Amino acid sequence: MSTDTQMNGGQTTASEVAVLELKGLCKSFGGLQATRDVTLRIMAGDRKAIIGPNGAGKTTLFNLITGIYPVTSGQVLLFGQDVTSWPSHRRTALGMARTFQVTSLFPRLTVLNNVLLAIKGLRPSKFVMWRFLSSYKEVYDKAHHLLEQVGFLDRKDTEVRNLSHGEQRQLEIVLGLASDPKILLLDEPAAGLSSGESTEMTEFLMKLDPKLAILLIEHDMDVVFDVADEISVLHFGEVLETGAPEAIKKSKRVQEIYLGTD
Numbered sequence: 001m002s003t004d005t006q007m008n009g010g011q012t013t014a015s016e017v018a019v020l021e022l023k024g025l026c027k028s029f030g031g032l033q034a035t036r037d038v039t040l041r042i043m044a045g046d047r048k049a050i051i052g053p054n055g056a057g058k059t060t061l062f063n064l065i066t067g068i069y070p071v072t073s074g075q076v077l078l079f080g081q082d083v084t085s086w087p088s089h090r091r092t093a094l095g096m097a098r099t100f101q102v103t104s105l106f107p108r109l110t111v112l113n114n115v116l117l118a119i120k121g122l123r124p125s126k127f128v129m130w131r132f133l134s135s136y137k138e139v140y141d142k143a144h145h146l147l148e149q150v151g152f153l154d155r156k157d158t159e160v161r162n163l164s165h166g167e168q169r170q171l172e173i174v175l176g177l178a179s180d181p182k183i184l185l186l187d188e189p190a191a192g193l194s195s196g197e198s199t200e201m202t203e204f205l206m207k208l209d210p211k212l213a214i215l216l217i218e219h220d221m222d223v224v225f226d227v228a229d230e231i232s233v234l235h236f237g238e239v240l241e242t243g244a245p246e247a248i249k250k251s252k253r254v255q256e257i258y259l260g261t262d
């Protein structure tokens with residue numbers, strides 16, 4: 001077990017409380033144990049990936065972390081605070097954001113309007129007063145700053161449906177950043193992308209604020225190996241192995257589950 005202590009220029013810092021900690025998380029759907037005793041710890045700036053075959057329980061784990069599903073047993077701690085029974089929106093307010101395996105953008109709105117809505121936590125409707133929203137300086141400035149930070153300002157007036165698929169997946173992450181998260185959970189950000197678009201996604205992820213913790217589910221191993229410092233392998237809901245990318249790559253057990261010879 002590693003200790004809690006991270007040395008920083010010879011000094012320990014107050015940021016040592018884990019951003020996210022999972023303790024013995026279990027989830028059953030009737031007779032199916034989708035998550036078994038998952039324990040994980042994520043510190044500020046950590047880049048961790050969860051990999052595993054289809055149906056291993058990766059998305060279920062995200063649904064437990066974000067409060068979409070109630071846990072069967074175990075605990076979720078955010079900044080040391082037990083949030084296991086908190087609804088999703090309270091977890092978001094404390095600094096957790098996630099993106100979904102399936103896209104959730106508004107295709108007929110511009111990039112900027114998607115960001116403005118995300119900042120306000122709104123969905124589009126005929127009752128949203130666009131002029132009011134976009135002239136609301138604080139919100140507008142924040143959207144502008146966010147788009148600038150992630151290199152999207154040049155496309156702010158483009159309707160989302162006219163962006164490439166790769167750009168749309170990046171924009172979803174930008175919307176996740178609208179709530180100023182300290183930890184970002186990404187469920188297969190490279191799903192359905194061409195290899196060129198996956199490379200761009202990797203570059204995009206690597207340019208995000210280094211203080212932001214990222215927990216990434218991904219099947220594209222090039223993305224995983226470039227982005228993650230540590231990988232956990234999930235198999236039948238259980239963490240089979242956790243380690244540095246090189247160790248996971250060499251692991252016989254991991255090779256076996258991917259080759260289906262177990």
Ligand SMILES: Nc1ncnc2c1ncn2[C@@H]1O[C@H](COP(=O)(O)OP(=O)(O)OP(=O)(O)O)[C@@H](O)[C@H]1O
Pocket residue numbers: 029032034052053054055056057058059060061101
């Ligand atoms: N709401 C639910 N009700 C019943 N069973 C569920 C539910 N959600 C997930 N499961 C089951 O839990 C198991 C894990 O599913 P999950 O979606 O977490 O896998 P995954 O690792 O994300 O797979 P993939 O790589 O295909 O996205 C599967 O057997 C799935 O059928």
Ligand SMILES: [Mg+2]
Pocket residue numbers: 058059060101
């Ligand atoms: Mg999934």
